[in-house]
Structure formats: C-alpha cells, structure tokens
Amino acid sequence: MKNLRLKSARAALDMSQQQLADAVGVSRQTINAIEKGDYNPTIKLCLAICKTLHKTLDDLFWE
Amino acid sequence: MEHSMGYNFGMLAGVLVGALVGIGIVVLLFKLKVMDLTFDERQQLARGQAYKYGFWTLLGCLLLYGFSDAALGRWCDVLTGVMLCVAVALVVFASICIVKDAYLSLKEKPRTIMTLLTVVAALNLVIGGMNLKCGQVVKDGVLTYGAVNLICGAMVLVLLVIYVVNYLMAKREEAE
Numbered sequence: 001m002k003n004l005r006l007k008s009a010r011a012a013l014d015m016s017q018q019q020l021a022d023a024v025g026v027s028r029q030t031i032n033a034i035e036k037g038d039y040n041p042t043i044k045l046c047l048a049i050c051k052t053l054h055k056t057l058d059d060l061f062w063e
Numbered sequence: 064m065e066h067s068m069g070y071n072f073g074m075l076a077g078v079l080v081g082a083l084v085g086i087g088i089v090v091l092l093f094k095l096k097v098m099d100l101t102f103d104e105r106q107q108l109a110r111g112q113a114y115k116y117g118f119w120t121l122l123g124c125l126l127l128y129g130f131s132d133a134a135l136g137r138w139c140d141v142l143t144g145v146m147l148c149v150a151v152a153l154v155v156f157a158s159i160c161i162v163k164d165a166y167l168s169l170k171e172k173p174r175t176i177m178t179l180l181t182v183v184a185a186l187n188l189v190i191g192g193m194n195l196k197c198g199q200v201v202k203d204g205v206l207t208y209g210a211v212n213l214i215c216g217a218m219v220l221v222l223l224v225i226y227v228v229n230y231l232m233a234k235r236e237e238a239e
Contacts, residue, residue: 025103025169026103026104026105026169027103027105027106027164027169029105029164029233030103030104030105030106030164033105039105041104041105042104044104045103045104
C-alpha cells in the first residue's frame with residue numbers, strides 16, 4: 001500500500017526523494033520503495049525519517 | 064601438456080603474489096576511503112537474496128558441469144569449467160542486485176560503474192578475440208583456459224546491458 005502521508009510530508013518541506021535519502025542515510029530508491037509501499041522500513045529508519053520530517057511515527061506510519 | 068615442478072611452483076607463486084598485491088590495494092583503497100561499500104537496509108536485504116540465488120546457481124552449475132564431464136568426457140579444462148560456473152553465478156547475483164537497485168553502494172556513482180564495466184568488458188573481449196584468432200580457445204576439441212577472457216568479457220557485457228537498461232528505466236521513472 002502506498003505511503004502517501006510520507007510523500008506529502010516530504011513535499012510539504014519541499015524536499016526531493018534524494019534530499020530525504022541523504023538526510024537519513026539511505027539511497028533514493030529506498031525512499032521511493034517506501035513511498036510506493038514496496039518496502040517496509042525498520043523502526044530505526046522510520047524514526048530517522050520522522051525526525052527529519054518533524055513528524056511522529058503515528059503521523060507517517062501508523063495505519 | 065605436462066609441466067615441470069618448477070613451472071608449477073612458479074605459477075603458484077605468481078598467483079599468490081598477485082592475490083596478495085590485489086588484497087593490499089583493496090585494503091589501501093578502503094583505508095583511504097576511496098572505496099566505501101556502505102549499503103542501506105533495503106539494499107542489504109536485496110543483496111542477501113541475490114547471494115542466496117547466486118549460491119544455488121553456483122551449486123547447480125557445478126553439478127551440471129560435473130555430470131556433463133562424466134557423461135560427455137572432457138569438453139573443457141577443469142579451471143575453465145569452474146570459471147564458467149562462477150561467471151553464471153555472478154551474473155545471477157549481480158543482475159538481481161542491479162534490478163533491485165542494490166548493486167551500487169551509497170557512495171558509488173552510476174557513471175563510474177558503467178565506465179568501469181565498459182572498460183573491463185572491452186579489454187576481456189579484445190584479449191579473448193586475440194586468443195580465438197591464435198587458436199588458443201579450443202585445442203583438440205577441448206575448451207582451454209584461453210577461453211576465460213571471453214567468458215569474463217561476455218559476463219561483464221551482460222551485466223553492463225542490464226545495468227544500462229535499468230539505469231535508463233529508472234531515469235524515465237524519475238522524470239515522470
């Protein structure tokens with residue numbers, strides 16, 4: 001299932017996938033896979049993404 | 064063709080010295096941070112799966128090679144046969160990594176890798192072509208060690224094609 005909340009949170013900060021990827025230390029393709037719902041990130045990566053986008057885990061990853 | 068003991072020791076010493084120098088260069092490149100093989104968690108997962116498929120491919124190919132040698136008689140040098148099996152397993156491993164965007168580490172650049180693959184493929188194919196022209200690839204109906212350059216060249220060429228196609232598809236997807 002697509003993670004549109006992550007995509008919109010990233011877009012709200014005017015960040016590209018590459019910028020978010022660099023900020024959390026993963027490849028752009030990994031961010032793309034998370035947004036498309038092709039990859040379930042570990043809690044460590046979820047937290048890093050949340051911190052970078054100033055969101056909580058509930059905001060971005062809780063169903 | 065039988066070789067003297069001195070020749071065999073010389074070959075062994077040459078291979079060992081070459082391997083030691085190679086390992087030394089790689090260690091130095093890592094220490095100087097020229098080479099950095101850091102992969103993210105998704106890439107590590109994908110590479111693990113690719114290793115698994117590569118491993119089973121290697122086992123399958125070695126078994127197939129063993130059975131073919133037993134059934135058909137000697138059709139290639141043992142070392143060439145093993146290199147053939149390794150090449151097939153490497154193609155499986157690397158192509159899965161490429162398709163899953165897990166071939167390059169976080170610091171590596173696609174253009175650098177494409178250039179490197181092109182150079183390695185071209186060098187091996189040229190040397191392999193020269194071996195073929197000199198009749199060193201097949202002797203008495205047996206594939207000799209002279210075929211290894213052609214095998215490596217073909218392997219790298221296949222990887223290059225898969226990489227370029229995947230790269231262009233990712234670029235198009237990125238643009239959309």
